[in-house]
Amino acid sequence: MIALIRTEFTKAASRTRSLVILLLLIGLPTLIVVAINARSGRPDRDGGEGLFRLASQSGLLVPAAVLSATSGFLLIVIAGTLAGDSVASDANWGNLRYLLMRPVSRARLLIAKAFVAGMLIWAATILVTLAALIAGLILFGAHPVTIPSLGGLLGTFNISGGALALRVLIATAYVAFGFSALLAIGTLFSTLTDTAASAIGATVGVYIVSEILNSITQLGQVRYAFPTHYLDAWETMFTQNTYSKEMIVGIVVQVAYLVVVGAVAIAVFDRKDIRS
Amino acid sequence: MSDVIVEVDGVSKRFGEVNAVEDFSFHVERGQVYGLLGPNGAGKSTTLRMIMGLERPNSGVTRLFGTAVTAGCPELTRVGAIVEQAAFVPHLSGMRNLKLWWMAGGGRMADADLDNALAIADLGEAIDRKVKTYSQGMKQRLGFARLLLGRPELLVLDEPTNGLDPGEIREIRELIGRLTHQGATVLLSSHHLSEVEQVCSHALVMNHGRLITSGTVSDLVGTTKSIYVEVDDRAAAHELLVQLPSVINVQMQGDGLVMVLRDGRRSDVGAALVSAGIRLETLMPTQRLEDAFLDLLAAGDGGAVPSLQAAQVSS
Ligand SMILES: Nc1ncnc2c1ncn2[C@@H]1O[C@H](COP(=O)(O)OP(=O)(O)O)[C@@H](O)[C@H]1O
Ligand SMILES: [Mg+2]
Numbered sequence: 001m002i003a004l005i006r007t008e009f010t011k012a013a014s015r016t017r018s019l020v021i022l023l024l025l026i027g028l029p030t031l032i033v034v035a036i037n038a039r040s041g042r043p044d045r046d047g048g049e050g051l052f053r054l055a056s057q058s059g060l061l062v063p064a065a066v067l068s069a070t071s072g073f074l075l076i077v078i079a080g081t082l083a084g085d086s087v088a089s090d091a092n093w094g095n096l097r098y099l100l101m102r103p104v105s106r107a108r109l110l111i112a113k114a115f116v117a118g119m120l121i122w123a124a125t126i127l128v129t130l131a132a133l134i135a136g137l138i139l140f141g142a143h144p145v146t147i148p149s150l151g152g153l154l155g156t157f158n159i160s161g162g163a164l165a166l167r168v169l170i171a172t173a174y175v176a177f178g179f180s181a182l183l184a185i186g187t188l189f190s191t192l193t194d195t196a197a198s199a200i201g202a203t204v205g206v207y208i209v210s211e212i213l214n215s216i217t218q219l220g221q222v223r224y225a226f227p228t229h230y231l232d233a234w235e236t237m238f239t240q241n242t243y244s245k246e247m248i249v250g251i252v253v254q255v256a257y258l259v260v261v262g263a264v265a266i267a268v269f270d271r272k273d274i275r276s
Numbered sequence: 277m278s279d280v281i282v283e284v285d286g287v288s289k290r291f292g293e294v295n296a297v298e299d300f301s302f303h304v305e306r307g308q309v310y311g312l313l314g315p316n317g318a319g320k321s322t323t324l325r326m327i328m329g330l331e332r333p334n335s336g337v338t339r340l341f342g343t344a345v346t347a348g349c350p351e352l353t354r355v356g357a358i359v360e361q362a363a364f365v366p367h368l369s370g371m372r373n374l375k376l377w378w379m380a381g382g383g384r385m386a387d388a389d390l391d392n393a394l395a396i397a398d399l400g401e402a403i404d405r406k407v408k409t410y411s412q413g414m415k416q417r418l419g420f421a422r423l424l425l426g427r428p429e430l431l432v433l434d435e436p437t438n439g440l441d442p443g444e445i446r447e448i449r450e451l452i453g454r455l456t457h458q459g460a461t462v463l464l465s466s467h468h469l470s471e472v473e474q475v476c477s478h479a480l481v482m483n484h485g486r487l488i489t490s491g492t493v494s495d496l497v498g499t500t501k502s503i504y505v506e507v508d509d510r511a512a513a514h515e516l517l518v519q520l521p522s523v524i525n526v527q528m529q530g531d532g533l534v535m536v537l538r539d540g541r542r543s544d545v546g547a548a549l550v551s552a553g554i555r556l557e558t559l560m561p562t563q564r565l566e567d568a569f570l571d572l573l574a575a576g577d578g579g580a581v582p583s584l585q586a587a588q589v590s591s
Contacts, residue, residue, distance in 0.1 A: 094363030274330040
């Protein structure tokens with residue numbers, strides 16, 4: 001298993017694509033921070049997005065703003081790429097049959113591939129936080145922050161630098177773990193096609209659709225089962241000074257997807273006729 | 277009792293409406309170089325995939341070294357295979373591909389027959405270049421290197437010279453020759469009659485997923501009284517030949533006509549054609565393997581099969 005993980009990691013990490021993702025994950029957060037800085041000099045006209053408006057108070061709050069901005073799309077696309085690619089790219093190269101005509105269990109190969117994709121998704125999320133944190137600390141320093149609760153209706157509250165750091169850590173882990181369902185779905189799709197692009201497209205598509213449907217409140221409780229419903233539950237740590245219980249529910253939902261969809265992916269892959 | 281290495285036992289495989297392989301049986305014994313001959317779409321690759329545990333038969337069973345094959349079964353360590361084209365991770369070097377492939381199977385590099393494999397691949401410095409810069413022939417040689425890493429007892433080679441240029445084809449055939457001299461058991465598929473004749477000790481002919489004929493290559497190739505002619509006016513020649521009492525079973529095949537000579541000599545047929553004013557371009561004996569193979573063409577497989585010329589060159 002360790003050998004499989006190592007070889008799969010080498011294959012995934014050595015792609016040019018990985019370098020592009022790396023640059024994107026450092027570049028985009030830096031750009032966002034620069035934009036926050038540029039805006040903070042100007043008089044505050046309409047206030048802008050909550051976390052963004054507040055972020056210039058402290059470099060420790062910047063990762064929250066950047067995670068909020070990137071987890072809705074950029075990180076989803078990157079995670080979808082990493083997950084959807086795992087089996088399908090080998091199939092695409094015609095290399096999958098050579099991996100499987102050996103005494104290697106298909107379930108283990110699939111788990112190794114998903115594990116590597118999961119590791120890279122975590123690395124991507126951590127990289128976003130780190131890039132934002134470093135840029136933020138350079139531009140704004142490490143200060144405690146004062147945040148208006150519910151846009152000032154309920155007064156303000158303070159978060160100390162230490163608490164901010166802890167919450168950034170929790171937020172990063174929560175966002176990264178929030179891609180577990182996507183990892184499972186992407187891995188399943190990856191076993192179903194020989195074209196990496198379609199597996200990636202389908203995975204990202206499911207997430208975008210889930211986000212769109214999630215925003216239609218008329219759908220009611222069905223939305224609670226969507227993989228994206230609880231993705232932003234961490235933000236109350238910064239906007240309302242509370243650890244939302246929804247974070248726990250969100251984790252449970254992710255675990256459920258991981259287990260159920262993961263089991264389906266293994267079952268599908270195990271029975272599949274390998275032609276590529 | 278002889279040592280059966282590969283056994284295909286009443287195997288069928290359907291893809292929707294298509295019966296890719298139908299109630300197909302044969303076996304390969306230790307030391308044999310066994311050819312699976314059939315035109316494109318005959319079911320060769322499907323058969324080899326089922327032997328390698330990549331696909332499951334709808335019915336029947338495949339066995340390796342006496343054990344029923346399942347996906348990723350332990351017997352696969354004793355087999356080295358190329359199924360369809362040799363393929364690799366394109367953005368990694370040839371060397372890196374070999375090592376990763378070996379280690380993914382749980383092996384230690386120290387146990388791999390790397391030096392021998394590299395000598396056989398004979399890629400020189402190119403072994404450290406990315407595989408995406410390789411020609412198909414180089415990939416095929418790297419494919420041989422990869423399958424030899426585990427010192428396999430059985431080689432499964434699916435159309436190993438397909439898509440190569442004539443120089444590369446010669447190299448690969450010589451390589452297979454060397455390996456068989458070293459005593460490897462080989463199961464090789466091909467749609468080139470000449471290849472099977474050249475490399476194999478035993479062969480079977482298959483088409484539409486079914487067995488047509490099988491035996492030792494020398495049996496199959498043993499001379500018969502079948503002959504092949506090419507003329508300018510095939511219709512006229514056909515009309516004439518069916519009336520000759522010494523000739524039976526006249527059939528249009530490829531660009532010419534095939535028939536069986538009941539008695540008399542080949543030159544009699546030539547003389548009869550010429551004296552009827554038909555220009556005779558080619559007249560030659562055909563062989564049973566060729567017959568069996570050519571029958572497949574007659575069965576309507578069209579252009580996907582090699583020309584008779586290609587088959588004749590080697591014989
Ligand atoms: N996945 C598939 N779906 C549908 N038909 C298939 C599939 N794989 C193979 N076939 C059909 O099965 C037959 C045998 O294919 P194959 O084993 O590749 O032949 P060969 O290797 O002798 O050229 C062909 O008619 C092919 O079209
Ligand atoms: Mg084939």
